[in-house]
Amino acid sequence: MRYIAKTFWTLLCLLPVAWLVYVYLIWEDPGPGSWDGVVMFGGYVTRIALLITIIAVVLGLGISLTTKKKFYALVSLIPALCMSAAFIGSTIQRQKEEKIAQERKVFQERRMEWIQYDEILIPHIIDYVRMYPERVDFPFGDDRTKIEGLVDYLKSKEPQMLYSESAILDPWDNDVLVIMDRENDMKLQFEDEFYGVYHKDGNELVVALYSPSLIPHERGTHMRWQLEGGRITKQK
Secondary structure (H helix, E strand, O other): OHHHHHHHHHHHHHHHHHHHHHHHHHHOOOOOOOHHHHHHHHHHHHHHHHHHHHHHHHHHHHHHHHHOOHHHHHHHHHHHHHHHHHHHHHHHHHHHHHHHHHHHHHHHHHHHHHOOHHHHHHHHHHHHHHHOHHHEEOOOOOOEOEEOOHHHHHHHHOOOOOEOOOOEEOOOOOEEEEEEOOOOOOEEEEOOEEEEOOOOOOOEEEEEEEOOOOOOOEOOEOOOEEOOOOEEEOOO
16 A cells, blocks of 8 residues: 555656646747647647546545545545646647637738739729829828729729729728829828838829738838839820
């Protein structure tokens, strides 16, 4: 019985170490390319910790029944509680990681869609403005525009894109603003937003698309703005 009791206490001492290693592996960011190895090793640690827990609980209950001492029965509950707490914590953490990973994936997919908007839509916007310059209005006193009939025209040209009744929609279902350098001053601006442009010959009208869904700057670029190819040479 003394040998069994020593085994019980040894396993009980080893249990916190096993669980600490397990929790560390779950919560510590292993870095790109090494997560699979951590998961595999973490799986081994989990199995060992679970085995130690079961043996410790069985021994504790056995000693308690044999010696009629409730102390061992109570102590044997400690590894069971540790196991439950660790599994609950790791489950919550994994769910958070999966949710964040899914959100990042969706965001990246939508961002990749957004950065193609200028290539797809701006050529059509330029054609429309050339055909109907009188339909372009600047109702806010800055470079934001309202272009009558533009959305219907774009729907006929690029029906796969997102639209509302009166606006282009970005991949996050927010209205996209059509911005033009109204004063030909190499500045696209409204409210607190600004994007500097470069005119090759000083006689161009610059067209850009603006989405409020992205942060203003990402890795040094203006991700809210899309204006590739958005230059209209004005008639002299």
